[in-house]
Amino acid sequence: xxxxxxxxxxxxxxxxxxxxxxxxxxxxxxxxxxxxxxxxxxxxxxxxxxxxxxxxxxxxxxxxxxxxxxxxxxxxxxxxxxxxxxxxxxxxxxxxxxxxxxxxxxxxxxxxxxxxxxxxxxxxxxxxxxxxxxxxxxxxxxxxxxxxxxxxxxxxxxxxxxxxxxxxxxxxxxxxxxxxxxxxxxxxxxxxxxxxxxxxxxxxxxxxxxxxxxxxxxxxxxxxxxxxxxxxxxxxxxxxxxxxxxxxxxxxxxxxxxxxxxxxxxxxxxxxxxxxxxxxxxxxxxxxxxxxxxxxxxxxxxxxxxxxxxxxxxxxxxxxxxxxxxxxxxxxxxxxxxxxxxxxxxxxxxxxxxxxxxxxxxxxxxxxxxxxxxxxxxxx
Amino acid sequence: xxxxxxxxxxxxxxxxxxxxxxxxxxxxxxxxxxxxxxxxxxxxxxxxxxxxxxxxxxxxxxxxxxxxxxxxxxxxxxxxxxxxxxxxxxxxxxxxxxxxxxxxxxxxxxxxxxxxxxxxxxxxxxxxxxxxxxxxxxxxxxx
Numbered sequence: 001x002x003x004x005x006x007x008x009x010x011x012x013x014x015x016x017x018x019x020x021x022x023x024x025x026x027x028x029x030x031x032x033x034x035x036x037x038x039x040x041x042x043x044x045x046x047x048x049x050x051x052x053x054x055x056x057x058x059x060x061x062x063x064x065x066x067x068x069x070x071x072x073x074x075x076x077x078x079x080x081x082x083x084x085x086x087x088x089x090x091x092x093x094x095x096x097x098x099x100x101x102x103x104x105x106x107x108x109x110x111x112x113x114x115x116x117x118x119x120x121x122x123x124x125x126x127x128x129x130x131x132x133x134x135x136x137x138x139x140x141x142x143x144x145x146x147x148x149x150x151x152x153x154x155x156x157x158x159x160x161x162x163x164x165x166x167x168x169x170x171x172x173x174x175x176x177x178x179x180x181x182x183x184x185x186x187x188x189x190x191x192x193x194x195x196x197x198x199x200x201x202x203x204x205x206x207x208x209x210x211x212x213x214x215x216x217x218x219x220x221x222x223x224x225x226x227x228x229x230x231x232x233x234x235x236x237x238x239x240x241x242x243x244x245x246x247x248x249x250x251x252x253x254x255x256x257x258x259x260x261x262x263x264x265x266x267x268x269x270x271x272x273x274x275x276x277x278x279x280x281x282x283x284x285x286x287x288x289x290x291x292x293x294x295x296x297x298x299x300x301x302x303x304x305x306x307x308x309x310x311x312x313x314x315x316x317x318x319x320x321x322x323x324x325x326x327x328x329x330x331x332x333x334x335x336x337x338x339x340x341x342x343x344x345x346x347x348x349x350x351x352x353x354x355x356x357x358x359x360x361x362x363x364x365x366x367x368x369x370x371x372x373x374x375x376x377x378x379x380x
Numbered sequence: 381x382x383x384x385x386x387x388x389x390x391x392x393x394x395x396x397x398x399x400x401x402x403x404x405x406x407x408x409x410x411x412x413x414x415x416x417x418x419x420x421x422x423x424x425x426x427x428x429x430x431x432x433x434x435x436x437x438x439x440x441x442x443x444x445x446x447x448x449x450x451x452x453x454x455x456x457x458x459x460x461x462x463x464x465x466x467x468x469x470x471x472x473x474x475x476x477x478x479x480x481x482x483x484x485x486x487x488x489x490x491x492x493x494x495x496x497x498x499x500x501x502x503x504x505x506x507x508x509x510x511x512x513x514x515x516x517x518x519x520x521x522x523x
Contacts, residue, residue, distance in 0.1 A: 237425035
């Protein structure tokens with residue numbers, strides 16, 4: 001079976017785009033990815049488009065803009081993992097031998113679709129009693145504080161780190177570093193989480209070009225990164241209530257990915273993880289086996305997760321700093337890891353990085369720990 | 381007011397309300413392995429058995445964790461307390477917490493199901509939903 005390689009990546013600026021829509025943004029990212037791959041657009045054989053709230057046939061609207069209408073195109077919805085799932089589907093099409101050059105796009109124009117706190121689908125019993133995503137993560141934060149003694153100040157160091165990294169990322173939604181005091185004094189959203197603990201409502205898109213061994217040889221551009229694993233799981237139903245301070249879904253998905261890629265947590269040089277809220281970064285890196293359970297808050301305090309630290313987490317700024325256009329997020333994480341492994345990201349470069357991981361998860365439904373989770377392993 | 385006579389559950393599949401204004405949350409029990417679920421399921425996540433019976437869940441539980449929600453959707457007036465409550469059948473259910481000050485909520489406290497006014501239907505009729513209230517000492521069942 002062929003390996004899967006990423007030869008081109010593209011990403012719009014993340015932020016507010018009042019004069020564009022999701023297909024404009026997706027088209028911009030896709031054209032950049034094709035140009036970055038240094039291929040003729042006619043080489044593209046199939047496309048997958050991840051989005052959440054952009055309506056029917058968003059992917060087709062993107063292809064129509066860039067002259068590629070007619071390709072097999074699949075729109076993918078998997079909550080915040082939609083874009084990441086589109087990459088996985090693209091990689092499966094390559095591994096199956098069906099196609100040699102496939103594009104995956106993730107896009108979202110969230111400012112025109114959503115305001116304030118994101119909630120589960122209105123049909124969900126938890127949404128009916130007032131569940132909000134910040135509220136759910138706030139409850140996990142409170143439980144984590146109770147079990148592991150994490151302080152509010154320690155938690156605040158995560159947005160401080162991520163918005164600091166975002167200040168070095170020209171494509172990030174937020175470009176201004178913040179302090180612990182600013183986090184603690186920002187508007188309360190769901191105790192103990194404040195506004196700076198939350199990822200913003202963002203517009204943006206990203207795209208990648210993936211290829212088989214054969215196509216990667218033919219189109220070799222010297223900047224190829226191997227997608228060594230692209231694992232996906234959905235959340236399982238609890239038969240007994242389980243801990244909300246550890247993520248079996250993240251761990252199960254990570255285990256699949258590590259096994260496929262033939263690596264372990266110790267081999268990883270950097271990770272982009274789904275920090276939709278400050279506490280989420282804690283749960284993610286511990287669920288990925290990158291830090292022991294209960295240890296991440298002190299590790300952050302010691303600078304271990306900084307660019308230049310033992311294991312940089314979210315050097316792009318993460319969802320909190322770079323922004324979180326739902327469908328765009330999972331693809332943008334992969335774009336960041338690819339650029340890091342190629343050594344293209346200037347003053348936020350993780351020196352000598354050879355192996356990177358992108359972790360994305362999203363969605364909430366009653367009785368399950370999480371809806372969709374992806375872990376992708378990239379190797380240079 | 382005719383609240384009792386007009387009490388209509390906001391989600392009849394999940395909350396059963398009787399004429400006295402009391403109620404129960406409805407779940408499933410697997411006839412094969414005994415596992416309980418909320419809400420109602422069509423097959424057991426533990427043993428994959430499909431012989432599931434509808435059951436009324438117990439009405440008192442223990443608060444696992446909570447938050448004070450200060451930004452929500454327009455249907456909900458903020459702030460409100462939101463919590464996850466663990467019940468003896470092995471189910472964890474989310475709900476708002478009422479009947480005490482927001483400062484007096486703590487992990488581990490005992491809470492009881494409380495049927496309360498909870499929004500309106502499309503015609504403006506009052507609906508009954510559920511919240512969890514601190515269990516009064518010595519009240520036992522809480523219903």
